[in-house]
Amino acid sequence: MDTFLFILFATISVVCAFNLVLQTHPISSALSLIGVMGSLAVLYLLLGAEFIAMAQMIVYGGAVMVLFIFVIMLLNAGAEKSGGKSWFAQILGLPLLSAFVAVLAFIIRMVLPATSPVQFGSWVGGTAADVGKAIFTTYLLPFEIISVLILIALLGAVVLAKKEIE
Amino acid sequence: MHGVPISWYLALSVVLFGLGVAGFVYRKSVITVFMSIELMLNAVNLSFIAFSYQLQRIDGHIYTFFVMVVAAAEAAVGLAIILTIFKNRGTLQIDEVDSLKN
Numbered sequence: 001m002d003t004f005l006f007i008l009f010a011t012i013s014v015v016c017a018f019n020l021v022l023q024t025h026p027i028s029s030a031l032s033l034i035g036v037m038g039s040l041a042v043l044y045l046l047l048g049a050e051f052i053a054m055a056q057m058i059v060y061g062g063a064v065m066v067l068f069i070f071v072i073m074l075l076n077a078g079a080e081k082s083g084g085k086s087w088f089a090q091i092l093g094l095p096l097l098s099a100f101v102a103v104l105a106f107i108i109r110m111v112l113p114a115t116s117p118v119q120f121g122s123w124v125g126g127t128a129a130d131v132g133k134a135i136f137t138t139y140l141l142p143f144e145i146i147s148v149l150i151l152i153a154l155l156g157a158v159v160l161a162k163k164e165i166e
Numbered sequence: 167m168h169g170v171p172i173s174w175y176l177a178l179s180v181v182l183f184g185l186g187v188a189g190f191v192y193r194k195s196v197i198t199v200f201m202s203i204e205l206m207l208n209a210v211n212l213s214f215i216a217f218s219y220q221l222q223r224i225d226g227h228i229y230t231f232f233v234m235v236v237a238a239a240e241a242a243v244g245l246a247i248i249l250t251i252f253k254n255r256g257t258l259q260i261d262e263v264d265s266l267k268n
Contacts, residue, residue: 002168002169002170003170006169006170006174007170010174010178013182014182014185017181017182017185017186017205018185020185020201020202021185021188021189021193021202026195026197026198026201029198029201030197030201033201033205036182036205037208040208040211040212043175043178043212043215044212047175047216047218047219048219049218049219049227049230051227052211052215052227052231055234056211056234059234059235059238060204060208060234063238064241067242067245068200068201068241068245071245071249072197074249075248075249075252075258077195077197077258080194080195080198081194081259089191089192093188093191093192097184097187097188100187101181101184104180104184105177108173108176108180109173112172112173115171115172115173115220116171117168117169117170117171118172118175118219119169120169123222125222125223125224126218126224126227130224130227131228131231134224134225134227135231138228139228146232146236149235149236149239150235150238150239153239153243154239154242156242156246157246158246160243160246160247160249160250163250
């Protein structure tokens with residue numbers, strides 16, 4: 001069952017990611033990105049990360065994607081024009097990218113020791129209580145700093161969206 | 167019940183990251199480029215969670231949480247910048263925004 005769920009949702013996420021890159025219209029890309037985020041939330045749940053799975057759905061699948069789709073609708077963004085790519089990207093892009101992915105896969109294969117398979121429910125340390133305990137004890141200072149960061153981002157977004165550049 | 171090894175999750179993370187890089191490099195629409203960045207962040211989050219499971223520690227979850235918060239802040243500011251670009255230039259094509267070139 002674990003294997004089946006992993007393969008199903010990994011396939012969905014890879015297909016949606018391909019669709020994101022290949023579609024020319026931004027709204028299709030945005031819908032594919034929602035598919036990627038939803039299937040990644042299921043994979044987080046398989047890895048025992050309950051809180052992060054819910055946060056993924058609410059923050060990414062909800063808030064961030066609503067923002068994206070709102071901007072696409074607001075700007076009435078149409079399909080992008082093709083062409084005008086540099087010769088460097090056209091000739092060397094795909095080989096370089098494949099080499100990058102192959103090197104990373106090789107490193108994973110070499111460095112990682114042989115591990116026991118992932119079993120759903122074999123580690124239950126990722127509940128909201130555990131995450132909350134870690135945030136408010138070990139990671140209290142970063143948590144407070146990040147709240148200031150998000151306030152600055154909020155103010156910055158408002159100022160940028162209001163400003164008229166002459 | 168047999169699961170998959172942790173390296174499969176890392177391989178999926180690598181594939182998603184590679185697709186994010188491809189979208190970042192090849193696409194011309196500013197919004198799609200921005201979504202590719204979000205895809206790369208998600209791929210890194212997946213590897214954080216996988217390592218957290220492997221080491222049986224909560225730290226990876228906290229890092230993922232912080233990445234999510236930063237990504238949300240980045241999305242808000244980035245989309246405001248895109249809005250400003252569109253208001254001032256009337257285009258969303260990334261190669262038409264080339265003031266620094268000349």
